Amino acid sequence: MKTFEGKVAIITGATSGLGISIAVEFAKKGAKVSICGRRESEGQETLAMIKKEGVEAMFTGCDIRKEEQVKHFLDETLKAFGKVDFAVNNAAIAGALVSLTDYTEDAWDDVININLKGTFFSMKHEVLAMLKNAAGGAIVNISSALGLVGGRFGVTPYSASKHGVIGLTKSAALEYSRKKIRINAICVGIMDTEMNDQVLNLAKDVNEARNAQAKSFPLGRIATPEEVAKSAVWLCSDEASFITGVALPVDGGWTAQ
Numbered sequence: 314m315k316t317f318e319g320k321v322a323i324i325t326g327a328t329s330g331l332g333i334s335i336a337v338e339f340a341k342k343g344a345k346v347s348i349c350g351r352r353e354s355e356g357q358e359t360l361a362m363i364k365k366e367g368v369e370a371m372f373t374g375c376d377i378r379k380e381e382q383v384k385h386f387l388d389e390t391l392k393a394f395g396k397v398d399f400a401v402n403n404a405a406i407a408g409a410l411v412s413l414t415d416y417t418e419d420a421w422d423d424v425i426n427i428n429l430k431g432t433f434f435s436m437k438h439e440v441l442a443m444l445k446n447a448a449g450g451a452i453v454n455i456s457s458a459l460g461l462v463g464g465r466f467g468v469t470p471y472s473a474s475k476h477g478v479i480g481l482t483k484s485a486a487l488e489y490s491r492k493k494i495r496i497n498a499i500c501v502g503i504m505d506t507e508m509n510d511q512v513l514n515l516a517k518d519v520n521e522a523r524n525a526q527a528k529s530f531p532l533g534r535i536a537t538p539e540e541v542a543k544s545a546v547w548l549c550s551d552e553a554s555f556i557t558g559v560a561l562p563v564d565g566g567w568t569a570q
Contacts, residue, residue: 315343316550321394323347323387325377325435326404328355330506331455333362334542335401340366342546344399347390349375369394377404377431380438387438397442399549402435403455405474407508410467421470428474429481436485440494449493451549454482456498458564475500479560486558495557497548502564503535531566 322339326332328350339346340363348363349372350356356372363370371393375386390397408424409416432454443450459468460475479498486496503526527534544563547553562568 317399318343320344320398321347321390321396322399322401322549323349323390323397323439324401324403325349325375325386325431326402327359328352330508331501331504331538331541332403333359334538335403335545336363336370337366338539338542338546339399340364340368340370343368345394346370347373347386347394347397349373349377349386350404351376377435378426380434383431383434384438387442391442396446397439398446398448398450400435400439400443400450400452401455401545401549402432402439402452403545404431404435405455408468408471412467413469416470424470425474425477428471429477432478433481436481436496440485440489443494444492446493449495451553452485452494452496453545453548454478454496454498455545456482456500456560458500458502458562458568460498461500461560461562461568482560483558490557495548495553497553497556497558498560499541499544499548500560500562500564500568501536501541502530502562502567504538504541505535506538529567530564531570534565536563536565 322344324332324336327336327348336346336348345368346363360370360372373386373389375382377383405428409420439452456478457475459472460479464472482496482498541563
């Protein structure tokens with residue numbers, strides 16, 4: 314059902330995994346879609362997938378660590394489509410899977426600058442665009458189950474960045490609630506994506522590691538990016554019109570244990 318016809322959605326980090334699924338899900342609902350990412354060829358591939366749904370779409374090269382590039386992405390979207398109704402801030406990296414004492418300053422900065430500062434830059438310019446809308450807008454930030462709890466090894470900067478995204482989400486939601494801009498986060502567990510494959514490939518036995526991942530979730534499996542995407546898009550819909558400032562676990566019950 315084309316419930317988002319006449320609407321414009323932007324997605325950061327839409328060149329792989331969850332970002333692709335979110336972009337395609339918005340397109341299936343009829344929205345015009347504007348995506349950004351650092352990889353041009355992958356961005357064009359995502360663009361082709363979106364356009365197969367019969368909607369207008371565009372790709373802008375953008376490194377969200379750099380505010381001027383984020384502003385350019387929003388400016389290009391506004392120039393092409395006239396407004397922004399929905400935004401999903403998905404761009405992130407896992408970082409180096411090493412102990413805290415082995416983390417270098419540069420590696421720490423990479424994780425924080427992309428996952429947290431990049432989300433801040435994105436939200437800043439998305440809010441500025443949405444303030445021009447009489448109906449406001451909706452923003453969803455992609456956090457993590459590790460934004461709600463800690464991790465045992467190798468994920469300290471990642472977990473810190475994703476905890477920060479939740480704080481950013483809740484405070485901004487309160488600040489702009491009277492401006493009709495809803496801001497929420499989803500806290501994602503493990504998904505079947507490139508990022509997870511990179512983690513699994515570090516294991517001595519990949520199949521054993523994959524089975525252990527599945528068993529760690531109460532539902533007995535990891536998520537598909539498509540089902541997580543549906544949660545993000547739903548939070549932008551009128552069906553979620555009274556939800557703001559929420560960090561919603563989409564983790565198969567993992568953080569409920």
